[in-house]
Amino acid sequence: MNKEFNTHPHRRYNILTGEWVLVSPHRTKRPWQGKLEKVAEEKRPSYDADCFLCPGNVRANGEKNPDYKTPFTFRNDFSALLPKGPKGAVNEGLLKAESETGICRVVCFAPDHSLTLPLMRVPDIVRVIQKWKEEYEDLGSMEDINYVQIFENKGDLMGCSNPHPHGQIWSQLSVPVEVQKKSAHQKTYWKKNNRSLLGDYLKQELELKERLVLENEHFVALVPYWAVWPYETLIASKRHLQHIGQLNSEEEHAYAEILKKLSIKYDNLFQTSFPYSSGIHQSPTDGKNYPEWHFHMSFYPPLLRSKTVKKFMVGYEMFAGPQRDITAEQAAETLRDLPDVHYTEW
């Protein structure tokens, strides 16, 4: 890499979305007089009678959760998307709109209210991955579901209103804009080279090593060259898979392992239960072929300097484009050097 980029402002290009991020490596010394986030650090009980997601409890809509032992999925009681709606309603011209339908589900990762991914056992994370697979296939096979968005909002800083370990799945008729961008760029590369864009990128990163965080036989976790959030990471399968449904059982295990290790590193970074949004990007489920798609997951964590100081994506970022201070290489080095054992066990 051009060494000048370690110390001078520059922009980097996201090969998956075609968008640029402004990097200001000289700016890490800026003092912070702004907002300090409140951190809730109480230890949670394994069962909370007031939690909508704990086994056996009654939810907001009056339904009772089963006494589940393994990951449990249900229809979101306040779904942003509904399965039925006025079919094909449209508005044309400058006020352009169309009706949208879909299904929103909640996935409880584990019955134990006190857990989080980094604290779960690898075999139990494998079960979460298997549930994601099952949901991707179940929802994806429905006629009006053309994309399945699997994600997790962790921590109240990320708008998560319940600390019980869980994620969400929003699946819908149209293919969302962020996925469209990645489809387009992967497709252009595939047509030209007949190879996976992300696969070629991974190869380069595995040689260079400076942005790697973790690696095992089947998966890589790294800070992408074009990372936007301070400690953003990307997990990708080494094998060129289009979607989570194609993982074999060895890969499921390797994925669970890297998820656990990465989330432990995150918790260790500021010695707090690390907030983030994570999400899986994969091929649409509209029945077409997407040989260009390379399955991957991203973590977008908001924290910047400590457990109370986050990066604000505001002003310039909203009107112009994303901006970061520490470089991807610095972030990767920091994460790489963190212990693999959770700080609560030090």
Next chain:
Amino acid sequence: MNKEFNTHPHRRYNILTGEWVLVSPHRTKRPWQGKLEKVAEEKRPSYDADCFLCPGNVRANGEKNPDYKTPFTFRNDFSALLPKGPKGAVNEGLLKAESETGICRVVCFAPDHSLTLPLMRVPDIVRVIQKWKEEYEDLGSMEDINYVQIFENKGDLMGCSNPHPHGQIWSQLSVPVEVQKKSAHQKTYWKKNNRSLLGDYLKQELELKERLVLENEHFVALVPYWAVWPYETLIASKRHLQHIGQLNSEEEHAYAEILKKLSIKYDNLFQTSFPYSSGIHQSPTDGKNYPEWHFHMSFYPPLLRSKTVKKFMVGYEMFAGPQRDITAEQAAETLRDLPDVHYTEW
């Protein structure tokens, strides 16, 4: 408008960026158990000895502010962009980057530490607008400045570390991605119709009236059909201007007036000093002609239901695309019905 869109999930298209927003009007009844923001409501003094921006005070870098009486601009002490750097350094291939240069400035709106735009007198807001004009022209005329981003982050919820009334200007070599999107869509429309895209849109909105918030002889403030943030608004000039430099003195006054009225409504909404990021979008300054560009300003406020509950753009929004609950029409009606007098004077 298709009436079904008042009650059913749908997506709306942003004619300026080409991107969609998911609207879930049925979802406004969702209970909120999540994060409550802390609100600092202390009345501020007119002068604060510890403020870096008050007249006569010494800033972080040791420089002393003049005893300014009207808007005052200085170079940002922690600029994300620097005027000098390795010229034209590039990285090619999948790790694509290029060096970036620019100038970041801070604009103090007024000497009085206790003020905010809604509390300022119209003639003093005119002075802020004249300062923005001056800066756009000064920076824009420099050889390596091809875009001038004027913005304000207000409130600590928006990452603003100092309550002194001020905004920022980041100007740079490359044209940022959000501006590129708007350039492209305005250009396509201009080529086809030889009319301003935003101008035609404004005409339609002025007839329909359901998304209007404020109007005067030269300006319109409305909740755009494709609004993302709950109470997002757009202010546009009725005359087809490419940039702020073209405002005549009558228009400057009308702009100041609508800015004051809109920000009073915002403060009145939840009876708090309303947090937001605002920014001006206008033609690049790379010396080319941009007849398609129509100067406008947007407000992106994070609050959703009260002064302590904000909308989180996380999970689904980060991985798929923006989502909102209340419709643009509901938001516009609420804002329209609010008093024009600041709540502190009720």
